[in-house]
Amino acid sequence: MKTISTHSTRTVPSVAFVLLLSLLALTSGCVSKSSTQGVENRWRAEPAPVFERGKSTEHDVLSALGPPSQVINAGNRTVFYYLLEAKRSRGVILIIYNQTVERIVYDRAIFFFDAQGHLTDFSTSNEKVPLQ
């Protein structure tokens, strides 16, 4: 019995030590970066603001979503363009081999208004950034 207990106390810490060292060695070169730029994407809020073509106005959109990234004047039409840009980067640096993957996601919403300021068309992008 004594022999068995001595054996187990010697092996268990050494295995854990090796595992810990391996984990440290593997994770020492992991890189993760993220940044966002643009407006707050309130169109992804829960519950999402509701707009109706022909009924909602510029005032409704501005009060729900805030100032847009860009306002385009197209003759007697107006366009509100909302944009949130999220850049995410993940990397593994293992000296011998390194890999980084960068993804730039654009969460967008666009609203078209007629000369009277009524919403004629709108859409949000298929790419989404979670609202924080």
Added chain:
Amino acid sequence: MKKCPSNKEPAQVVCPKLLALFLVCIFSVTGCSHLTSDVGPPLPSAATIVTGKSTLGDVVTTIGVPSQVSASAGGFVFLYEHNEVVENQIGISFDFPVLRWLKFVYAGSGLRHEAWLMTFDTNDVLQAWGKEDWKKPLGTGAAAQILVTVSSLVDSTAVRRPASQHRWGEMWLNPLPQVLNTGQSPQDGRFGLEQRLAPTFVGQHTLEMIQPLPPRKAKKANK
């Protein structure tokens, strides 16, 4: 592996010089990197839009919000873009006193570019649309770097720069030649648009007198 011309048994004819070279390569190759950058959503492979029938509302509903929008003489212009940059680096280092902390890297980069351009008339009906989808080498680069450094050696800032919409309004604080040229600016959303890869010293930008910067300065300016 190539074999040296010899009359010996097949198991014995592996050329020692080639084997030595192969082993040196294996042990000296270090700091190989694979860097990818995906900008924007990929565009659908098949478009469900019809010229003369589809409306602006149909397009934004089925395809999504365009990368850029501009007013045009007859209505609107939409630009959809997707870019993917892939850079592969191969690096070697030598086991000498100082050189062992450095790696000598060669990089090659490729770009996949997709773009759709659509024009709409005053009734919001699709007038015309065109698309392009191509792959091409973006450039090559070489450097001596500290062993743990991982950075791009090919300038891809034109593709990865922030969207122009972030600078709407702030553009009025640009240098005077650029502000005076806003009547022709494709960044504003009122006077046409341009793809990300368009150079800034030709066409409508000519009067802005923007000189092309060397890659390192351009990288700093775009940050």
